[in-house]
Amino acid sequence: MKRLGIHSFVWTGGQTQEGLEMALEKSAEHGYRCIEFAYLRPELFDLDRLAKKSQELDVQIGVTMGLPLDKDVSSEDPDAVAAGKAMLADAVRAVRDVGGDKLGGILYSAHTKYNRQPTADGWKNSVQAIAETAEIAQAAGVDLVLELVNRFETNLLNTTAQGMKFIAETGNDHVRLHMDTFHMQMEEANLAAAIRMAGDKIGYFHIGESNRGYLGDGTIDWDPVFDALVEIGYNRDVVFESFSTAIVDEGLSLACAIWRDTWTENDPLAAHAKQFIEQKWAEAERRRATNIRA
Amino acid sequence: MKRLGIHSFVWTGGQTQEGLEMALEKSAEHGYRCIEFAYLRPELFDLDRLAKKSQELDVQIGVTMGLPLDKDVSSEDPDAVAAGKAMLADAVRAVRDVGGDKLGGILYSAHTKYNRQPTADGWKNSVQAIAETAEIAQAAGVDLVLELVNRFETNLLNTTAQGMKFIAETGNDHVRLHMDTFHMQMEEANLAAAIRMAGDKIGYFHIGESNRGYLGDGTIDWDPVFDALVEIGYNRDVVFESFSTAIVDEGLSLACAIWRDTWTENDPLAAHAKQFIEQKWAEAERRRATNIRA
């Protein structure tokens, strides 16, 4: 991996400039080298100041978001699609302005529990919107990564195979996949095989436990995940994500159905996650070396 | 286990009398000894005829359901709670009339992706409603089992520990837990430990894969699950559940977010599930015997 990072919601609900700056500082303090923010409306935050702090601390910023239903690019409603494209273009610019290097998340549909089946026209609209956004992103020097999430958070891209088909249809090499173990545990038949299948198309990787709490405190069988990442030589960013009722962004908490406190103290959580991921990665590398040593 | 059964949605969307009768026949043909129906509105179906067919085929009927939001007994709105209690009482009677032996599912809240946090008053209302329903069910000779489901399908009872607390508060030994591996895989820290903790309080058990498709085609580590069921001497019903877009009850498909066809043919699915469960159970019994044999 290139850099190990952490989601800002471990530190803050993200409502204030002070909260975001504190999150950058806490991440740096724990030795994380990148951070994930939710989409920051430029009129509410001082992006320059965040960019500067990120540089000073050597903590790279990435941004993720999900579209609202009225800006859903997978809709059959042209107005919603147009509004969604505009929002994505704005988001790319905000990522660039905050010194971020990637825009990820549910960019291809709304972030919601859908109450309708996906449609072929909606899929096409979404492919087109992402293809257009990719050109804007490429010009802005921002990576574009599409998060594959579970069925309760989108109806369009739940699996790696769907994601691979989607990005192929965009016809744009700048679009990659944003994979997340929490979602994969629900949707994939085989996490390791999915990672190996996606290979170099993985642009961003979330490490989250099956119940969104402490790593190791759920059902994910981690060793094959790390084996697969090592096997494909994954060398982009890896970010730890965990949500609790202890720290709340209300919109995200509801979209993600966070009803329980899987933890209350964030410092030990962040310290554990860093040790867990680094140790698992080292063990996977050792297994690989052992495996080939005659 | 007492009987191995199958959910009727493997066979039919459940809209017609003919569909339900066919489902009973297909279940019997495959050697299943119980079946699960969704709540049957007595005015739409000939319950007597279903009861008779169930007896003839020796396929025991069980019924599951989830409350709608306007009849949510975990609401703070007294009208919704009253309407929910009435619906539960009606459901108990329908189960009795169709010759069923159990009522399960999300009886304690709505079956929905909530957009609000659970509340203490809502919890109390729900406990009270279930306590009252339990008396009606006991009098009717119907078992009452509460399904623990994932965060996207209720906000009240996601884990076994929550379920144990809830049934303790009802003060009624007639209420037991309805556990389901699909939901446990998302919410529990340790499936086997949850099963051992619940022990005799498990009144009904759903076997479903992590992606709701073929058993073995997902991420659940099955051997510890069967080991735990054997260890506690579980001897109530076990039912296989799988959903696909191939067979659809629209309401359930949307509530459960079924966007993909994990299978298209139900006969091989049903045959495989029976072999899978019976083989895994036998292997768990053998492991246990091997383990203690000096």
Added chain:
Amino acid sequence: MKRLGIHSFVWTGGQTQEGLEMALEKSAEHGYRCIEFAYLRPELFDLDRLAKKSQELDVQIGVTMGLPLDKDVSSEDPDAVAAGKAMLADAVRAVRDVGGDKLGGILYSAHTKYNRQPTADGWKNSVQAIAETAEIAQAAGVDLVLELVNRFETNLLNTTAQGMKFIAETGNDHVRLHMDTFHMQMEEANLAAAIRMAGDKIGYFHIGESNRGYLGDGTIDWDPVFDALVEIGYNRDVVFESFSTAIVDEGLSLACAIWRDTWTENDPLAAHAKQFIEQKWAEAERRRATNIRA
């Protein structure tokens, strides 16, 4: 896989012609399409008769063996090496004469718990002996496969990586690996990765549980093993192997340290193994198909 087979020691200690013929019949009766015999001294058995029965029943014969210490081709003693080469040449001829298609097992060293470290000269002697035997085998139309076994049964080739290095040094494409899950469970860091690394160099594959008893009655995590075999498109023979004190070849029982009866009845064992392997293989194929289906 090409054919699913079973080791003859499930049926017989292998001391008599009648025992071997019965073993062929039992294997056919259970639907196995190949069988493994231990090396048959031509002066003690009617090889023609076995060959004919094998053809009639359509049960392909394969033969495995381990060298005795006084014929150890990994020795530094030229007399032992020469005696070993002669024994291997004799064995190839016997395999051909019995209508067998492969010679496997511990052909490159003694089958024993060694009391000395392996040596560089012994390794060279062994490579040379196998290279020579490979030419004889190729001429005889017999596949030559080297079994990687645990540290207590040889000191030379315990891992896949060692085996790959060894066969590369023979410079002969006719030599392949004979892999066995029982041994791999002890020696490999990662069974699936070893299978994928060996790929087309796997010439024969043993399915045995960690304690040599019923499949599923030990510690092997089977799904990744079958996933890897399916992923590499393994299409040579797979043979089930299990030993118990219930049926005994004294030499093999001592070499393999069989002190316990992991089973007493062989018919249910053989029926279970066939169902287990075929079901696991089908599940692995389904996982792979699910994984790539968009």
Added chain:
Amino acid sequence: MKRLGIHSFVWTGGQTQEGLEMALEKSAEHGYRCIEFAYLRPELFDLDRLAKKSQELDVQIGVTMGLPLDKDVSSEDPDAVAAGKAMLADAVRAVRDVGGDKLGGILYSAHTKYNRQPTADGWKNSVQAIAETAEIAQAAGVDLVLELVNRFETNLLNTTAQGMKFIAETGNDHVRLHMDTFHMQMEEANLAAAIRMAGDKIGYFHIGESNRGYLGDGTIDWDPVFDALVEIGYNRDVVFESFSTAIVDEGLSLACAIWRDTWTENDPLAAHAKQFIEQKWAEAERRRATNIRA
């Protein structure tokens, strides 16, 4: 657990007084609070000096051994049995004299790859010898723990069930089991179930990987092991064991069939093992807490 320790063979072949003292120091330096020595012949070592150093460093000494064939208490030869008892009594005294608190290992038979089946008379002789040794040990304030090892290192006690039967027959509560994950991985049907079955009868616990190398670099599924130790409230010593050709006691290397260097540097190995075990233990405790938290 009470104390986390490490086997001295990570540090030294154990041939010299200086080597053993260095091993005590290295263990203390890495934060281990106990150490395991192989049986120390009192005439060759200064036991007082070791005892004093152990006290100063607060690193508790434990001793393990295996009997030689000519002192095999599971023999049918009365002379061997008598010689074995004498050796065990001497060993108990040496443990006491070096300030040790436990004697473990293969005390009930030879430590060898047997070339004969175990016998009923041999079992009785062994039970009797251990019962007598237990009284001596109890009087000396030394715990007596019997190591269950794989089939290639004894023919008598390979499984927990056999060990439970054996210690029950000694009729002496002072005898407990010495369990070891390396051996369990080969012999048990279910490691966690074996640990739960043994419960309070576990007197000592070895953590070793399936290939005797780095933890995590083999096939053991560790989480259920730690879950079970936490579940039974295990609170005696846990010791990490790993062997490589990098550090050699020739007798033990041959008995244990150590032909490969699973590692060459012991400091990173020891540091990793400590972190691995402590992290896994903490994760198991967290899983347990999460599991029961409503």
